[in-house]
Amino acid sequence: MLPSANTYEELREKFQWxxxxxxxxxxxxxxxxxxxxxxREALIFAEEEGPTTTYTFGDLKxxxxxxANLLISQGINRGDRVGILLPQAPETAFSHIAIHKLGGIxxxxxxxxxxxxxxxxxxxxxxxxxxxxxxxxAKLEKIRESLPxxxxxxxxxxxxxxxxxxxxxxxxxxxxxxxVKTKAEDPAIIxxxxxxxxQPKGALHAHRTLLGHLPGVEMPHNMFPKAGDRFWxxxxxxxxxxxxxxxxxxxxxxxxxxxxxxxxxxxxxAFQLMQDLKIRNAFIPPTALKMMRQVENPKNRWNYSLxxxxxxxEALGAELIQWGHDTFGLTISEFYGQTxxxxxxxxxxxxxxxxxxxxxxxxxxxxxxxxxxNGTILETGQLGNIGVRAPNPVMFLQYWNNPEATKKKFSGxxxxxxxxxxxxxxxxIQFVGRDDDVITSSGYRIGPGEIEDCLLxxxxxxxxxxxxxxDKLRTEIVKAYIVLKEGIEPSDELAKExxxxxxxxxxxxxxxxxxxxxxxLPMTTTGKVIRRELxxxxxxxxx
Numbered sequence: 001m002l003p004s005a006n007t008y009e010e011l012r013e014k015f016q017w018x019x020x021x022x023x024x025x026x027x028x029x030x031x032x033x034x035x036x037x038x039x040r041e042a043l044i045f046a047e048e049e050g051p052t053t054t055y056t057f058g059d060l061k062x063x064x065x066x067x068a069n070l071l072i073s074q075g076i077n078r079g080d081r082v083g084i085l086l087p088q089a090p091e092t093a094f095s096h097i098a099i100h101k102l103g104g105i106x107x108x109x110x111x112x113x114x115x116x117x118x119x120x121x122x123x124x125x126x127x128x129x130x131x132x133x134x135x136x137x138a139k140l141e142k143i144r145e146s147l148p149x150x151x152x153x154x155x156x157x158x159x160x161x162x163x164x165x166x167x168x169x170x171x172x173x174x175x176x177x178x179x180v181k182t183k184a185e186d187p188a189i190i191x192x193x194x195x196x197x198x199q200p201k202g203a204l205h206a207h208r209t210l211l212g213h214l215p216g217v218e219m220p221h222n223m224f225p226k227a228g229d230r231f232w233x234x235x236x237x238x239x240x241x242x243x244x245x246x247x248x249x250x251x252x253x254x255x256x257x258x259x260x261x262x263x264x265x266x267x268x269x270a271f272q273l274m275q276d277l278k279i280r281n282a283f284i285p286p287t288a289l290k291m292m293r294q295v296e297n298p299k300n301r302w303n304y305s306l307x308x309x310x311x312x313x314e315a316l317g318a319e320l321i322q323w324g325h326d327t328f329g330l331t332i333s334e335f336y337g338q339t340x341x342x343x344x345x346x347x348x349x350x351x352x353x354x355x356x357x358x359x360x361x362x363x364x365x366x367x368x369x370x371x372x373x374n375g376t377i378l379e380t381g382q383l384g385n386i387g388v389r390a391p392n393p394v395m396f397l398q399y400w401n402n403p404e405a406t407k408k409k410f411s412g413x414x415x416x417x418x419x420x421x422x423x424x425x426x427x428x429i430q431f432v433g434r435d436d437d438v439i440t441s442s443g444y445r446i447g448p449g450e451i452e453d454c455l456l457x458x459x460x461x462x463x464x465x466x467x468x469x470x471d472k473l474r475t476e477i478v479k480a481y482i483v484l485k486e487g488i489e490p491s492d493e494l495a496k497e498x499x500x501x502x503x504x505x506x507x508x509x510x511x512x513x514x515x516x517x518x519x520x521l522p523m524t525t526t527g528k529v530i531r532r533e534l535x536x537x538x539x540x541x542x543x
Contacts, residue, residue, distance in 0.1 A: 001214040002223060008351045008361060015215065015364035019393050023184040023207045026064065026100030029251035031179065034061035042251060044230075045090050046260045046277060048269075053090070057254075060094050065177035066170040067098035071129060073173070074152050078103030078180055081125045081190065084238075085109040085118070085132040085140075088259040091156045091166065092237050093247060095131045100188055100207070103180035107190045107202075110238040111136065117200075119143045121192050122150055125202055125400060129154065137161035184208035184393075190400055191240050193339050202400030203339045210248050212394025216343025216363045217249040220333035221281050221308035222350045225253040229307065232258035232273065233283040234265050235527075240339050241312070246283050255281075267292035274304040281308045286316055287463075287527035289332070293323050294462060294485065304328075312336055312343075313528050315431050317453025318356035334359050336431055340396040341388050341415050344368050345429050357450055359421075359431045366392055370423045375412020383432060386421040387414030420447075437531050439468030440475045446510055448478075448531065454502050455480060455512075460488045461498070465521045465529040469514060469538040479538055480512035483521060490517035 001018075005011035033040055038058025045053045076082060082099045084106055086092045099106040107125055109118065111133075118139055122130065129152040130140065140153055141161040155163035182188075188207045192200040218224045231250040235242035237259075250257045258277050262269055270292055273279065284292070289311060292298070306328050311320075312335040324332035331349035336359045345368055347360040362368040367389035369377045378384045388395070395415060398406045409415055420432040432438055432447035439446040448466035455464040463483035468476030482498065484490060495515040503511035522533040 001211070002218045002364065004223075005351065008348065011219075011351060012362075012364045017211075017365055017393060019184050019208050019211055021183060022181055023211065024100055024179055024182045025188055025207050025210050025248065026097040027179050028210065029248055030057060030060045030064060030094075030097045031101075033057040033251075033254050040254060041256045042254075043090060043093055044256060044258045044277060046258060046273065048260065048262055052277070055090055055093075060090075060097060062175045063090075063094040063170070064097035064101060065175050066173040067094060067166075068102045068177045068179075069173040070154075070170050071098065071104070071152075072102055074129070076102065076104060076129050076152070079105065079187070080129070081105045081107055081127040083107040083109050083122055083125070083127045083130040083132075085111060085113070085130060085136040086156065086237075087111045087261045088237050088242070089156070089261060090259065091131065093251075093257075093259070096189075096243075096248075100182075101177065101179040103182055103186070105187050105190055105204075107192075108238040108243055110236055113139075115139050115143050119146055120199060121202070122147050124199075125190055128152065131156070131166060132163075133157045134160050137163045182207055184211070185397075187397060189244075191243075191339050201402055201405055203396040204398050204400050205396050208393045209396075210244065210252060212365075212392060213244050213343055214249055214252070215365050216335060216337065216346055216394070217245060219348045219363055220310040220335045220346045220360075222333070222348060224281060224308065225250075225255045226307065229280045230256045230258060230278060231281045231283075232260065232277070232279045234260075234262065234270065234288050235283060235285060240342050241283060241285070245343065265291065267295035267298075271295065271298050271302040271304060274306065275302040279304070280306060282306060283310045283312075285313050285527040286311055286320065287523065287529075289316070289320055289324075290456070290463060292327075293320065298327055306330060308333065310335055315357055315359065315449040315453070317450065317456070319453055319457045321354060321356045335363075336360065336386075336419075336429070337394075338417055338419070340409065341392075341417070342394055344388050344394070345386075345431075355428060357430065357453065358428050360429065361427050362429070366394075368429060369414065370421055370429070371412070371414050371416070373411060373416075375410075375414045375416070380425050381422060383420055383422050383438075385414075386417045386419045386429065386431070387411075388417065389413055390415050433531075437467075439466075439478060441468065441471075441477055441509060446478060450506065451478060451480065451502060451510055451512070452529075454505050455482065455498060457505075458498060458501050460484055460494060462486075463521050463529075465531060465534050466512065467531050467534045467538060469535070470542065477513040478510060479514040479516070479534075481516050481518050481521060481534055481537075483518060
């Protein structure tokens with residue numbers, strides 16, 4: 001979708017949206033290619049300590065057609081919601097394709113969700129069917145009675161827990177199917193937010209969201225796609241980062257996607273996979289990069305060759321950027337977005353220099369500004385809300401069954417992300433933190449990201465989480481929670497050393513006045529530090 005260009009400015013000037021009236025994600029990422037070249041490689045499924053299986057676009061078309069016919073035979077029709085409770089797997093991919101081709105709405109669900117999380121999402125969406133495995137089926141058995149609209153559970157592993165066999169029943173269906181003709185504006189996917197405040201909200205996206213994502217995928221991956229590209233992410237396909245930042249755009253471009261179901265992510269396993277399956281492009285969240293960073297001498301132990309590496313969700317900082325140069329011989333591109341409006345800010349190493357700690361510039365096609373709570377654009381250098389001008393193709397349609405929350409998401413001409421940032425005179429946007437992450441101390445406004453990055457530069461530190469702890473004198477003080485590298489013992493001397501380390505490298509007002517060593521940090525399922533839990537812990541210490 002992005003035109004060829006030699007500079008970011010030229011790229012932005014030449015770009016224009018081309019959203020057709022009719023568009024269907026399932027047809028676009030599957031049938032479009034299968035009808036041209038059925039033998040074209042689409043998916044490589046690498047099972048940990050198991051076989052590696054290749055699926056062509058022809059395979060995906062046949063399987064998705066059979067599943068679409070099966071779902072329709074069971075009363076699933078256009079506009080109906082179908083949950084997909086699976087890890088990275090071929091069934092996950094062709095289930096989305098089938099649901100879209102019949103005009104339904106897919107609901108990706110994280111396989112580690114507990115019963116309450118599933119009950120809320122399936123109940124709130126009114127899902128009529130669910131595609132899962134034995135692990136998911138066991139959870140659903142306990143809550144099935146509280147989900148009267150859930151009529152059908154198809155199990156990829158058989159018929160345990162009162163489910164029906166997906167593969168047995170699919171085999172009885174025709175391999176031919178005529179997809180429903182959907183408009184680009186028709187609903188396609190509900191992705192539930194992480195629920196940082198209140199219950200999770202279902203962000204309803206149209207079919208056009210895939211087209212809206214393309215510039216924000218192509219730019220950070222150095223004008224993706226190029227010959228030989230092969231994409232992988234450890235991010236679960238239940239999340240927008242795995243599903244619409246990697247799986248769907250890769251298939252849109254006819255690029256092979258590697259699916260791997262790690263039992264537990266490790267840096268060693270990631271390097272091994274990149275070597276064995278010749279990964280060329282990867283989206284790796286910051287937390288996973290930090291785990292890979294702890295692996296010693298990867299260049300001497302594995303033969304990998306990445307062309308592009310992107311990361312997002314939290315600011316990377318100079319330490320990880322430099323590690324990326326040393327380890328992969330490339331610049332890690334950062335990008336920014338959120339479930340409701342994804343991939344709107346990015347860097348591109350081929351077109352622009354990177355600035356550690358600064359997220360990037362607006363992706364072509366998007367107007368991203370720093371605005372106040374009324375949606376008024378602030379002056380250069382002022383801290384405010386990161387806002388995205390509405391409408392645009394990537395933006396969600398609405399929150400499912402929640403018009404009040406939908407209305408609150410917008411102010412003036414902008415969607416208000418809920419994140420704080422600063423823009424300089426050249427249009428570079430620095431992500432400072434969530435609205436409630438920014439620390440106010442002695443009149444200073446402090447972002448936790450750069451302090452965490454500074455702490456990571458110390459040889460003893462594996463992970464760091466920084467928050468503002470309430471303080472009568474200073475409003476808040478900076479407190480750091482530290483996970484030490486293996487073999488390093490905590491001590492008062494080390495705590496003082498780390499505080500001084502930040503004080504000398506950042507600023508006197510930014511160093512941690514309190515520092516606590518912990519075994520692990522609370523993390524979201526997408527690998528972000530849950531700072532609100534750390535703040536709650538800090539508040540409890542005062543009680």
